[in-house]
Amino acid sequence: MEHKQMTFGFLFAVMHSLLVFAVPASADEFTEADMKRWQEHYMVAVKQGRELFTDAKLGTNGVACAQCHPNAANTHPETYPKFQKQLGRVTPLWEMVNWCIRNPLEGEDLAADDERMIALQAYITHERRGVKLEPGKH
Amino acid sequence: MSTLNRRDFLKGAGAIMVGGGLPLSLVELAFADKAQNFTFAYISDSHIQHIKGNKFVRNWDRGLIRAVAEANLMDPKPDFIMYGGDLAQLGTKAEIDHGLELLSPLSQKINFVIGEHDYYLDLGEYWEKKVSPLHYSFDHKGVHFVVLNSILTYDDWINKWPSPEERMNQMAGLDNPNGSPFMVGEKQREWLKKDLSKVAKDTPVVVFSHSPLQKIYKGWNFWTEDAEDVQALLKPFNKVTVLYGHVHQIQYNQIGNISFHSAMATAWPWPYPQTYAQVETHLPKLTVQMNRADPFFERDATGWQMIDVYSGNVALNYSLPENEGRSVAFNPKTGQPEDKKYQAQQGRTLPQTHY
Numbered sequence A: 001m002e003h004k005q006m007t008f009g010f011l012f013a014v015m016h017s018l019l020v021f022a023v024p025a026s027a028d029e030f031t032e033a034d035m036k037r038w039q040e041h042y043m044v045a046v047k048q049g050r051e052l053f054t055d056a057k058l059g060t061n062g063v064a065c066a067q068c069h070p071n072a073a074n075t076h077p078e079t080y081p082k083f084q085k086q087l088g089r090v091t092p093l094w095e096m097v098n099w100c101i102r103n104p105l106e107g108e109d110l111a112a113d114d115e116r117m118i119a120l121q122a123y124i125t126h127e128r129r130g131v132k133l134e135p136g137k138h
Numbered sequence B: 001m002s003t004l005n006r007r008d009f010l011k012g013a014g015a016i017m018v019g020g021g022l023p024l025s026l027v028e029l030a031f032a033d034k035a036q037n038f039t040f041a042y043i044s045d046s047h048i049q050h051i052k053g054n055k056f057v058r059n060w061d062r063g064l065i066r067a068v069a070e071a072n073l074m075d076p077k078p079d080f081i082m083y084g085g086d087l088a089q090l091g092t093k094a095e096i097d098h099g100l101e102l103l104s105p106l107s108q109k110i111n112f113v114i115g116e117h118d119y120y121l122d123l124g125e126y127w128e129k130k131v132s133p134l135h136y137s138f139d140h141k142g143v144h145f146v147v148l149n150s151i152l153t154y155d156d157w158i159n160k161w162p163s164p165e166e167r168m169n170q171m172a173g174l175d176n177p178n179g180s181p182f183m184v185g186e187k188q189r190e191w192l193k194k195d196l197s198k199v200a201k202d203t204p205v206v207v208f209s210h211s212p213l214q215k216i217y218k219g220w221n222f223w224t225e226d227a228e229d230v231q232a233l234l235k236p237f238n239k240v241t242v243l244y245g246h247v248h249q250i251q252y253n254q255i256g257n258i259s260f261h262s263a264m265a266t267a268w269p270w271p272y273p274q275t276y277a278q279v280e281t282h283l284p285k286l287t288v289q290m291n292r293a294d295p296f297f298e299r300d301a302t303g304w305q306m307i308d309v310y311s312g313n314v315a316l317n318y319s320l321p322e323n324e325g326r327s328v329a330f331n332p333k334t335g336q337p338e339d340k341k342y343q344a345q346q347g348r349t350l351p352q353t354h355y
Helices: A002-021 A032-053 A093-102 A115-126 B003-016 B058-073 B093-103 B125-130 B164-172 B186-197 B227-234
Strands: A082-084 A089-091 B023-030 B038-043 B050-052 B081-083 B110-112 B136-140 B143-147 B205-209 B240-244 B252-255 B258-262 B304-310 B313-318 B326-331 B336-339
Touching: A032 A115, A089 A093, A093 A115, B038 B058, B050 B093, B058 B093, B058 B304, B093 B125, B110 B143, B143 B186, B186 B227, B240 B313, B252 B336, B258 B313, B258 B336
Parallel strands: B023 B304, B038 B081, B081 B110, B143 B205, B205 B240, B240 B258
Antiparallel strands: A082 A089, B023 B038, B023 B313, B038 B304, B136 B143, B252 B258, B304 B313, B313 B326, B326 B336
16 A cells, blocks of 8 residues: 555664764773773863963063964964975974974973873864864975 | 155065064054154064073074064164064063164164063162153154053052062963053052143154053953043043053054054064954954964964154054054044054955964
């Protein structure tokens, strides 16, 4: 019957959509608790990075990163790594952060794996979330 | 002097300053009778920053020293100098005194606008005693000049901090979510109304404020809360120009009868608000943006302005190190300020990509 076929078709569509769209019990998914914990760790780094970014004591002359880069604007982390003509080679973001610490902030380099350098990059990148990657661009 | 001569002068000035200049604005006001035209220089946002003892941040000192040296080299000399505010970074006596010391070689009279970095430590007390009144007006060659203190804010915010230093630190962070919007305030608007009541409607009026007397982006205080109320008081006049600092970048706009121009900073440039990806912002459509700053050259995208005043309208000449100079002038045909080169009728020249 026409009616019956339609009903069947409808049911089929519903079932199909359930298969495709409903979050199925996929294998070995991360637990809510894990993801919450990881996000919290990430946000701690972002928050610490924001504190360092506005900290007059990161360098030696009282100048803070945010003085020239409100909300970390014009740091364009999505363009790294890239060739910096003034440094003569391809550099990742953290080397440019150190350039800023040495020059406008008149401070000392941070090691690449320094917790503070990681936090600074977490904050800078967090403020650019959603922007597409443009590595190598100027 | 004519605009042509001014441009010739700028070329000459470019030749003198090896490597180009800082943005110092020379403003030219021009009149139908060219003998009435005059210019003044506009220096802004030096952010002199005290480290300790007699040490100040070298980079910001150099910007102001350079602007002063070049203002003194201008020939013919500007009629006067305007200082657009934020002479200090944290409003201390040490910073204001050092700033005044660096400005002292200027051979012309300086008129001062106060910025939030000069104000929020002692609410303008030292500034008023040592530098300038906070708002005032004066007349020069047929133009009425008004200086406003546009960086006031709500009393509740002013009184909520445990110390003046803490209040200053909070206001000093441009992107600080705990900041507070700037305003001219009712009391000062009353004063402005009274001041303007004595001025003929065909007298050109030039208003100086630190913050833009228009709303661009509240998050960074590129904003004045009661901008519309101030604009309303300026509406009855035929020719009105608002010149402001604070934004450390080239902006210009036309709202009704009012032309708006910003000044460059001598200290450091700021990115345009739309480069902050997490919010939607709108720059005046008229503005052709300046190029991105090259961080490896510390004076890039800083500068000063020479301002030509002609026919009661204004032309702003920006001198930009490592970039071509820019000239934004009122175009009587279109009735708005336009970049003389980048806004050409055959199509505007777009700036460098801003990430």
